[in-house]
Amino acid sequence: QQQVKQSPQSLIVQKGGISIINCAYENTAFDYFPWYQQFPGKGPALLIAIRPDVSEKKEGRFTISFNKSAKQFSLHIMDSQPGDSATYFCAASISGATNKLIFGTGTLLAVQP
């Protein structure tokens, strides 16, 4: 119940295309869903996050779509650029007196020029 399932494992997109990464969860107590971006040799960094009271959140070219009834959420990267090539992790947590995040297994995105 604590798992977050992420797909695909890897993704190749042409420059200017749309990258879509999907995640699913089981624990309905999760109330915070961030996406982290990790470049080689670096630690993950928060990209964008959403809470279940909204169905979509957009920041620049990055959009999270959230489907509470299906217990799924996804990251859309519009107009994908070679600089977006990185590993993306979805995560989930329960608000409260803890900073514990449950991460998905990651998606390696390669944007070809």
Next chain:
Amino acid sequence: KAGVTQTPRYLIKTRGQQVTLSCSPISGHRSVSWYQQTPGQGLQFLFEYFSETQRNKGNFPGRFSGRQFSNSRSEMNVSTLELGDSALYLCASSPGQTFSGELFFGEGSRLTVL
């Protein structure tokens, strides 16, 4: 403002040895968490410390332990190393007692067990 600093960045150990990894959080951050990153497994939560107290622990064997000092710096220790312990160990800090919504990660300590 300096970021999260982890030392050492790379280390090689042999089976049966033990290792200690160090993490200095962002100045003012009092919560420190540790994660293990391996290919195919993603990031798996090890434990979290706040004000020198462990307040959450992941599903790892007792060989994995940690502590936090009064200056918020943290160490994790792995005893009796196994080949499967080879991984990138990431430390993350966060400001306060309740979740702020963001973890700030260091660049990790890459452990290779031979």
